[in-house]
Amino acid sequence: DLLSISYPSLIEALPSAARAPVLDAVSALQYRLADYIANILKGEETAAALTGFIDRRVDELLARRLNDAVSVEALDKLLGFVEERFRGLVTEAQFEGKIGDFVGARIDEVAHSQATLAEVFTPETVALIKERVDREVPPIVYHLAEIATSQGTRTQLGGLIKREVDDYYAQLSFFKKIFISRERIHTEVDDMVNKTLPRRVEEFLHGEAFEQRAEEFLNTTIDNVLARPINELVGQLAPDKLEMVKDQVTGRILMLARGPDLQTMISAYATDALARLRPHSLRALLQYISPDSAPRLKSFLAKSLLGVIAREETARAINAILHAQIERLLSAPIGRLSDHVSESAVSRAAAALTEGITTAAREHLPAAISEFDVGGIVRRKVSDYPLEKLEELVLSVAQQHLKKIELFGAIIGLMIGLLQAAYILAGAPGH
Template identity: 45%
Template sequence: MDFLNDIANTLSPFFRNLWVQISLLILFATVHGYAGAWLAVRMLFRPRKPFRILGITLFPQGMIPRHRDRLANAIGKAVGEELVSQETIMEELLGKDFLRKKIRGVVESYTDELASRDYPSLIDALPANLRAPVLDAITSLQLKIARHIEDVLKSEESLETIRGFVTRRVDEFLSKRVSEVVDDDAFQKIVGFFEDRIESAVNSPTLEEKVREFIGRRVDDLANTETPLGSLFTEDAVALLKEKAGEQIEPVVHRLTELAAAEKTRNQIGALIKHEVHDYYEGLPFFKKIFVSRENLIGEVDDLVNESLPKRIEETLKGDFFAEEARNFIDTSIDDALARPLPDLVGTVAPEQLGRLKAQIVKSVLSVLRGDEMRSSISAYLTGTLEKLRPHSIDAIMQTLHSESEEKLKNMLSTGLLSILSRDETSQIINSV
């Protein structure tokens, strides 16, 4: 007993340590949790059969063995309704061509097997004494069938039937909307095809040469023509030119008023007037100089230039009379310029300068045609135009393009098909088949 007390007293300080208590608590909880989980899992499956003594059940079956039928039904129901339903099975068999592929494989293998066998011909299977009459009958029948086929293909009933067939098929196809015939991928391919064709045409050396030739001819015509310049413009263009030029009268008047009222202008005008006044004063007789003061004259000039003159100029320029006169002057100048040929207006242009002008115009035109902005505009125009066509039917588009295009298409297809069927070669091919 004393020995046990000594051991307890010895270990008592160790177990009073906080860290030891925490470690023991964690160890106990871990062992307890593991043992409890192990026991719970084991009780799900064990015992597989109830343990009885003298007919008394001491330990019943585990939960899963005891309810396995109900669990199997529940799992089967869940799999059948949620995971692999009847609709899923039918879709896999029929909707995705699984069953069709299997049947096709069986049929193809059976067909290949039958085709690989060698069978005697019908003529070889006949008795020898019947072969000649049968061959003669077949040959005669073949000739009759050939003549009948040829007559049928060239008969009026066949022609009308073919025309009706072509008409029905064309009407059926043309009644569809463009969006039904052309899907999004095909639409993008069509737009891309047109964009590539246009871009290749714009970047081709042939177009550049054509543009250079056209601009060269037009510039030469303009530089050497004796035709009045006005013949190159319409009446609306000339009226627009005069209108735009007339709109510049007010800014010009404002600018002239500013120039007239500027200090530098006033000083120059005052200096000129003062010079004239000085010459006039020097030429006066002596007795008149007594009554006229040079300083007064100079002062009057300053007042005139600094005060009266700007106001008078502004009133004159902003008046209706000046505006009307300016407009008449501009219209007359434009009419006079348009009535003369271009060589009279600009004179003779040196060949070197004319060549540089042509090259500059060609470069500017090609830069515009090959620029990103033009490419984007063309792409947007193509996309927008084709998008507008998608909701419409094909026959409506053809009627818009040409009122008789649909009938011409039907006639062309009917005529082509009839010409093929009416040939002797077609009858021979059908007879040989």
């Protein structure tokens, strides 16, 4: 029966006289809860509790390894996203335009700069350039020696000398020509060009003096070039040539960025970086980025959450939720309990309740009865009862019951007398 009754809402179930006080009490409780919640959210205990909670949770998170915090599938997806994003970035038309603008701006800036190349390059870079150039001196000397001592060079040099000899010989007088033989001079020229000159050239070019002079000359040339302003060096180029240089530099950069080699290198680098990061904990990774990353992260989270919690909007939102839930609780119809509780649950509850009561009665009732002295209680009650009252009670009870006994005795006596008379009358004729 209790389960089949349809109950109204909590407010409607209350007596009409009690509804207003109950609603006033609920409203007062809501206001007190609102003030309490606002004070709690802004209190120092809340700040300390929230800070401690964030510290514990962040420490637990940072103690985990990257492999445990992020699954392998997620890392693979991250790697694929990076590769796909890079390919999409370098193939965009905007990327090409930005590279062209950047290269053009940098070249124009350099072209109009009053600085020298020595100011652009560091001393270490200048020393490296000179060292690389000086390394090329021996190969250059060897190549020059080959050129100077080659058959073609010797032939050309011999021809020039012989032509000079012929011109000089033609100007001599007849008397001098008798003592000077042109053929002998030609023979000596051939001997000098083919034998003496190559040996002398090789000795000179391969000597330390020539190598030192060559290095000094190259270093001086480099210093002179580096000492000139950049705008003078670039100013010697025609405007169309400068634009061509910009286009070529932009094209080379785009070719490098869009080429498979760079994409493969970036993919390999990202894969290797993730493989090296996976065994490390999140705390170690943050400390590698910045030693104070963990404290800064904790401080940032604590300040952010405290700022959100301490705002008036947060307290109003919590109070609005609480008010809505209370209104819903008070106005929601209760309905029939059978709609909320199944018959099987009621049967199980009834069986469990019956079993519990029976078990409790079996366990505790005998002891309670044994401890309950009925006779003693009656005797104490009778002994403590006043004699006058007890006498009146006994007489009233006895008088009432004696009348019934007398009436009952009269009826029984009448019945016995009638039975005896009938018996006597029945036995008289036979006698």
